[in-house]
Amino acid sequence: MARIGFIGLGNMGLPMAQNLVKAGHTVTGYDVNPAVVEGFAQAGGTAAAEIGAAAADNAIVITMLPTGDHVRGVYLHAEGILARAAPGTLLIDCSTIDVATAREVAEVAAGKGLTMLDAPVSGGVGGAQGGTLTFMVGGTDAAFASAHPILEAMGKTIVHAGGSGTGQAAKICNNMILGVSMIAVSEGFLLAEKLGLDAQKLFDISSKSSGQCWAMTSYCPVPGPVPTSPANRDYQAGFSAAMMLKDLKLAQDAAKLVGAVTPMGAGAAAVYDQYVETGEAGRDFSGIIRFLRGA
Numbered sequence: 001m002a003r004i005g006f007i008g009l010g011n012m013g014l015p016m017a018q019n020l021v022k023a024g025h026t027v028t029g030y031d032v033n034p035a036v037v038e039g040f041a042q043a044g045g046t047a048a049a050e051i052g053a054a055a056a057d058n059a060i061v062i063t064m065l066p067t068g069d070h071v072r073g074v075y076l077h078a079e080g081i082l083a084r085a086a087p088g089t090l091l092i093d094c095s096t097i098d099v100a101t102a103r104e105v106a107e108v109a110a111g112k113g114l115t116m117l118d119a120p121v122s123g124g125v126g127g128a129q130g131g132t133l134t135f136m137v138g139g140t141d142a143a144f145a146s147a148h149p150i151l152e153a154m155g156k157t158i159v160h161a162g163g164s165g166t167g168q169a170a171k172i173c174n175n176m177i178l179g180v181s182m183i184a185v186s187e188g189f190l191l192a193e194k195l196g197l198d199a200q201k202l203f204d205i206s207s208k209s210s211g212q213c214w215a216m217t218s219y220c221p222v223p224g225p226v227p228t229s230p231a232n233r234d235y236q237a238g239f240s241a242a243m244m245l246k247d248l249k250l251a252q253d254a255a256k257l258v259g260a261v262t263p264m265g266a267g268a269a270a271v272y273d274q275y276v277e278t279g280e281a282g283r284d285f286s287g288i289i290r291f292l293r294g295a
Contacts, residue, residue: 001025002150005054005061006045007074007081008095009036012121013064015128016094016154021045023153030054051077052084060090060150067246068097075105087113090146094135096120096171098250100257102138103165115143118164119151120171124238132156136174138167172254175247179268179285181215182244186289189222200225221289235287242281245272 001024006017009031020027021044029040030048041047048054051074055061061081065071071093075081081091091114093102106116117139127133133155137144144160151158161170188211192202203225207217220226230238248269255262275291 002060003058004028004150005048005056005058006030006064007051007054007061008064009033009040010064010066011125012128013094014040015125016062016064016133017045018043019128019131019154020150025150025153028054028058050079051081052079055081055084055089056086058085058089060092060147061085062092062150063095065093065095065097067095068101071095071097071101071105076108082109082112082114085112085114089114090143091116092119092147092150093117094119094121096175096247096250097168099165099168099172099254102168106139106164115140115146116164117143117147118167119147120167121155122171122174123155126238128154135159136161136167136170138162138165138169169254172247172251175244176251176262176265176268178215179244179248179272180264181213182219182221182286183268183271183288183292185211185213185215186221186286186292189289190293215286219286221286230284230286231289235284235290237282237284239285240281241272241276241283241285241287244285245269245276245281248272 004020004025004027006027006029009017009029014036017027017029017040028046028048029037030051031037037047063074065074091109102118109116117137119135119137121133121135123133131154134157135151135155137160148158161167189199189202199222203220206212220229221231223231230236251265252269275288278291280287
């Protein structure tokens, strides 16, 4: 079993770290919220009072942080991970951030004798709790092979996307597709409503026809057809509108940087931006259907 430092015990990070503990690993956790760290310790983890303590004396350090700026700070600060981790430590960043930052931090880490993977996840809080996340991993073959048994304790599908930064590239491309398709599915159901077509009937037809997609069959934005979707619990967030907007903006930033044409992605970002501005940032992203109905 491995000695692991885990930094970032939020809605995603905490259950991920707990699954590592359940798998028998020794996990030292840190978060800016002391109460969360205390709860993690009570659940079998070890509490760290600061970032350096979670980074030192561990063979692997995992981070799950909100933004690229947080990743830069936690890794590059004078008392951060790169300053405290021993040479040979494997670093795994599971945050969803921009590709450029992922590659920059990995390059600095390599210069200090550390190996780094970008390994953002898909699956939301439910996937984190159930240990069924999908990991999209960027980095060397050797680092991926070393990380694979650790990632298996937290996820069900683990894909090596390629070199450094490709995990982040896969994540933002995937979520751009998801954001666009959720809006399209929502518009379809709203049009059906106006035309007098029952939502269940549309689902029965489209879920087996050319309109089929994950946003419809697994996360249907209207109550009823998919009992496990957030639509049946007032759009309580599994993946919030704010997080979807963040990922769509990352995709647009990347598209501008490389000159990619993404009009649907840009449109989805604009719609989610309006939705979040109504005060629904914490609502599930599938709640966009309520915004579109009102609009």
